[in-house]
Amino acid sequence: MPEPARRAEAPGDAPPFAAAPFGTRTRDPVARRRRAASPGSIDRRYCRLSAGAGDRGAGLLDELLLTTDGVEPRLRNEVWRAITQPVFETTLHPDGRDTVLRGSVRSRPLGSLLIGRTSFNAQRYRRDRRVIAQGGLDHYLVQLLVAGSLHGDCDGRPVAAAPGDIFVLDLARPLLTHVSSGSRMTVVLPRQQVDKAAGGRSLHGLVLDARSPMTQVLADFIVSLSSMAAELDREDALAIEEAAIELIASGLARHAPPGLAADPALLPVLRRHVLAFVDAHLADPGLGPAELMRRFRISRAHLYRMFAAEGGVARLVRERRLDAACRELLRGRRRPITDIALSLGFSSSSQLLRAFRARFAMTPSEARREGMALALAGQPLVDLQEHFAAYAQRLRDR
Numbered sequence: 001m002p003e004p005a006r007r008a009e010a011p012g013d014a015p016p017f018a019a020a021p022f023g024t025r026t027r028d029p030v031a032r033r034r035r036a037a038s039p040g041s042i043d044r045r046y047c048r049l050s051a052g053a054g055d056r057g058a059g060l061l062d063e064l065l066l067t068t069d070g071v072e073p074r075l076r077n078e079v080w081r082a083i084t085q086p087v088f089e090t091t092l093h094p095d096g097r098d099t100v101l102r103g104s105v106r107s108r109p110l111g112s113l114l115i116g117r118t119s120f121n122a123q124r125y126r127r128d129r130r131v132i133a134q135g136g137l138d139h140y141l142v143q144l145l146v147a148g149s150l151h152g153d154c155d156g157r158p159v160a161a162a163p164g165d166i167f168v169l170d171l172a173r174p175l176l177t178h179v180s181s182g183s184r185m186t187v188v189l190p191r192q193q194v195d196k197a198a199g200g201r202s203l204h205g206l207v208l209d210a211r212s213p214m215t216q217v218l219a220d221f222i223v224s225l226s227s228m229a230a231e232l233d234r235e236d237a238l239a240i241e242e243a244a245i246e247l248i249a250s251g252l253a254r255h256a257p258p259g260l261a262a263d264p265a266l267l268p269v270l271r272r273h274v275l276a277f278v279d280a281h282l283a284d285p286g287l288g289p290a291e292l293m294r295r296f297r298i299s300r301a302h303l304y305r306m307f308a309a310e311g312g313v314a315r316l317v318r319e320r321r322l323d324a325a326c327r328e329l330l331r332g333r334r335r336p337i338t339d340i341a342l343s344l345g346f347s348s349s350s351q352l353l354r355a356f357r358a359r360f361a362m363t364p365s366e367a368r369r370e371g372m373a374l375a376l377a378g379q380p381l382v383d384l385q386e387h388f389a390a391y392a393q394r395l396r397d398r
Contacts, residue, residue: 063230064388067104077101084125086135086387087171093122093178108229109385111241114188115229121181125152128174129319130360133326134370137384140189140203141169142248144222148182154205164210166218168252173204185226188384189245192272197249201256202309208255218251270296271306282321282344289313321345322359325352329367337364 066083068076077092080101084090092098103120144166151160154175161167163182169175172191194203208215225244232240274292281287292303292313303313310316321344328340341352349364356364 063106063108064385064392065104065106066388066392068102069104073100083388086137086384087131087141088125088127089131091124091126093124093180095122098122105388107385107388110225110229110232110237110244112190113241113244114186114385115226116186116188117183117226118186119183120148120179123179125175125177125179127169127171127176128361129323130326130362132172132174133323133360134330135171136327137171138191139171139384140191140194141171142187142189142222142252143167143169144185144219146183146185148180150177150179152177157205159205159207161207162210164215164219166208166215166222166252168203168206168208170202170204173202175205185222187222187225187244187248189248193245194249194252195271197246197253198256201253203252203256204309206252206256208252212255214251214254218248221247270298274303274306278317278320279324282317282324283342285345285347287317287345317345318355319359322352322355325356325364326360326367329364330370337368340364 068080071079077100080103081090083103083105090101092101098121101121101123103118103123105116105118107114107116109115145161145163147163149160149162150167151158152175153159154169154177155173159167159175159177208218210216210219221244225240229237274296277292277295278287281291284291289300289303292298293300296303298306307313307316310319325340325344325346328335329337337352338349341347341349344352346352346355353364356362356367360367362370
């Protein structure tokens, strides 16, 4: 294990990655644009892009850096919450030691992967059904704890991790965690390859102990990948992308809790087909276990085991309908709520209202108003790197 992945960060230390160069050169927007003169303006030196392999023909996008370092203290909470919004609802740690949120994010895409470095003070992260539906992210987030600890709950699984550990988050599942001041190296992985390697077992909340040889191998790889991503040309990047997904997914799956006894080679494929069928037939009132058993010729017991982590098929269908309704409402369109309810298999707007409020702690009308507010603020539903890029652009244009 590299020494940086084990060092404990002392209170008051500078964030480990806040000033570390990641790309080969930096394009400072201050040289190109006139800084806004309002009292609430943000120093754009702390919102920049670093040119990397993209300048040498690899086609990789520039690295993005977003940080609160150059933000007035009174604006830092707002800025950091907006930066982390697609992944978490971020608030101050309940211990009350800090009064302002602070943090920085460096991110660089590598094919279908996203590689990032983050630092932060003590915070609380919530990812509930509302955040999941609003953000639309459906990936795995794998974090190497460089400094600082975390503890909390991942959809019913208690979790605790310390420096050197590797923590896995399924972005389609809820969590509530508290983190101390620290830093992380993060890899965001596409769901399909990870689910295939996991063979239907849940990786959400999985913690790989720092003392494990597999953890040390994965940690070494994550550190190297983060350090060298900017130097890769196109061919190397494509090769590394495939190898990275295979190595990380297989390493995580090796330590996943026991799951289904079905053929691991067939289960992920069948599960993907079932989910695709469910999503394509949400408007069918008859969608349920019986229809899926008939369509895919599987027993009720096997179907239930396949979706045990989701609480069974009936709950899976209901929640995917509600998530689809939430996404539609958050787009801020004027489509009648009754029309949305009927198009997603609900018998009436009243049935949608009751289920929606139970899942998201808000009414469909409130979700629509929130979606309109996001649209007016220029915050559409986007992928994570696109969100970072869009927010960086807004800050540079201030």
